Amino acid sequence: MQYDVIIIGGSYAGLSAAMPLARARRRILVVDEGLRRNRFAAHSHGFLTQDGNAPGAIASQAREQVMAYETVEWLTGKAVAVALTARGFRIEIEGEEPREARRLIFAGGVVDQLPEIPGLAERWGSRVFHCPYCHGYELQQGRIGVIATSAMSMHLALLLPDWGRTTLFLNQAFEPDAEQLAKLAARGVTLEREPVRAVEGELDLVLRDGRVISLDGLFVPTRIDVASSLPESLGCEFDEGFYGRIIRTDAMKATSVKGVYACGDAARMGGSVPLAVGDGTLAGAAAHQSLIFDSH
Template identity: 60%
Template sequence: MHFDVIIIGGSFAGISAALPLARARRKILVIDAGERRNRFAAVSHGFLGQDGREPGLIVSEARHQLERYPTVHWLNAKAQAAERTSNGFAIEIDGKPMKEGRRLILAAGVADRLPEIPGLQERWGKSVFHCPYCHGYELNQGRIGVIASGEHSMHHALMLPDWGETTFFTNGIVVPNADQVAQLRARAVKVETTPVRKIAGDRADVWLDDGRIVAMDGLFTLTRTSVQIPWAEQLGCVMEEGPLGQFIRTDAVKQTTAKGIFACGDAARAAGSVALAVGDGALAGTAAHQSLMFGND
């Protein structure tokens, strides 16, 4: 079967991209590997009308609504590679025939790599977070720690006092200069320079190398991200380097630098959230549809 559009990724951005195409009665295929970025979080915040809901429920309900449209096909699988053909694109999937489509939308998101501190990964999405807008309010202005992972962590530390009493654990990664020390002091941020040994406890207590234990209600740290579609560059998509990792370069309507390929969601911006991913997907889906109507194959 040859599709009008193949969408790689069936989370917030991918489903949002699929919806306008389905409503235009275009034949589409969504290929989803089930690696939604916020699968570690119990609840999602900041998305209009869905604040405080479990993210998996939002996605499953959205998929159910999408699959009511008869031109939608869904495949639970991982896209291994893609190649350009005379009719568009062919997608390679493990153990299955190639899937072909005229347009391609990349919406598979990113993977997070946390600082290598024992106890951090196990608490990711529960008491260790990266986005204060998504998770800061629920800490009820309590004790918040920021674990440095790079120079951009300084900005992170300056943000967090709006959500609680903040301690910046520099962990040998960041050495604030005089101006930065003044900024941290002005924001009432405590600075702890002793290296972090591990994270333990029911929430996120910080164990330091000198034996002290600093009790925290929650921790924030910035991850390094990598695009979940490593073969995007092989198709001609230019990557950009953001403060936290690479992402796919797109224009104002989510067209990549490669003809016929669109990208949306966290894979296509330097930072992201559920709301931004959904908006990106809507742009990518409508732009892909209009390229089918008015573009040249």
Template identity: 60%
Template sequence: MTYDVIIIGGSYAGLSAALQLGRARRRVLVVDAGNRRNRFTSHSHGFLGQDGKAPGEIVAEARRQIEAYETIDWIDGLAGNVSGAFDAFEVEIDGGERKTGRRLVIAAGVTDDLPPIPGLHERWGQSVFHCPYCHGYELNQGRIGVIAASALAIHHGLMLPDWGTTTLFTNGAFVPDQEQRAHLAARGTDVEEGSIQGIAGTADVVLTDGRRLAMDGLFTQPTLRISASWIEPLGCSLEETPMGTTIRTDAMKQTTTRGVFACGDIARPAGSVALAVGDGAMAGAAAHRSLMFPDL
């Protein structure tokens, strides 16, 4: 059987795309490896109607609703290779199974590459974060550290005083100029230029000079990396942003390859659950439109 649409990735964006297409009574296959980007955190915030719920609970309930649509199939597996063209795409799933589809929606997500600081990765999603809107409130206006990984640290340094007492640790990755220092000072952000030895306790920053500065939470700037090796051979153009690599799309989430749409974190430089759901809805509707009007 040839599906109308194959969706690669069954997290928030992929589920949202599937919902639109299922409600249009199109034959849809979702292929999902189960590696949600926010799997490291215990609670998801900022998504209307689901604020404070565990990410796994949100996805499980969404999948239950999706699978109630009789035209939607689901495979738990990794898309190992994708090939073909408009009206005739082929997805090879780990284990060798092959599925064909007229359209593709890529919602495969990204990998976060963190600064190589001992103790940082182990606390990712628990006391080390990247989005103030997702995790800042729960720090209860406490002590917040910003660990610079690039010049983007200035944005965290200026934003986070709204969520707590903020210290920017430059760690040799970013040196604010005089104007930036003035803006940071106006916001009440301290600047610490010592090198970081590692992270200890809940979120304590241990400096190479022996000082240990206690923090209630830390923010840093991961670099987004696309793990799927088949995206460029498929013809999808990539875009290098200050936050990392994403798939280039238009406002309708169409990639540069005809019949291929992309949504969620893999197709935007900054994301959240709410934005992923919105992007997925757009991608699903656009894929349906492409099926109805293939010549547009």
């Protein structure tokens, strides 16, 4: 069976991409592994009408609304290979028959790579975060930490005093120069050079010298990588940023490969739910219009 569009990834971006296509009565297939990036977080913030709701509940409601359209199909599984065909694209799905489509949208998100500090990963999404706009307000002007992963961690450290008393743990990632030290001082950021040995308790940072610094929230600028290897295997170009690689797209979310679109965190540096939703809507509308105006 030939679909108009296959969407790989059924979280916020993928479901948003599906909506304009479904409303255009195009036959689409959403393939999803069920690994939302924010699956570890109890609440989602900053998305109008959904502020404070559980991320899973938002995704579940979105899926229910998209699946109400009769031309949409859903497949829980992992897309493992993709190839060009005379009519578009052929997708190999683990344990399933191959599927084909005229257009392809990658919305599979990214993987966060945390520093290898014992106890850090276990608190990811509950006490350890990456986005102050998503999680900073709930810390109620409390004690906040930033574990540096590169010199770009300065950006986050300078933002965070608006949300609470901030300590920057350099963790041997870099050493601020005189200008950077002056900026940190102007924002009231405390500097800690002793490396972090472990994270224990609610959020107790145990330093190498044995000191313990207790916090209300901890932010870590993670290194990211696109979750799926398929965009690269298909020949999509990437952009390298300070925090990792993302799929290169134009203003309408088209990749460097004709007929292929990408949206959400995999195609935007600095992801959030509202940005993923907006990106997905653009990608879905662009894919639909390409079916009408572009030959393949």
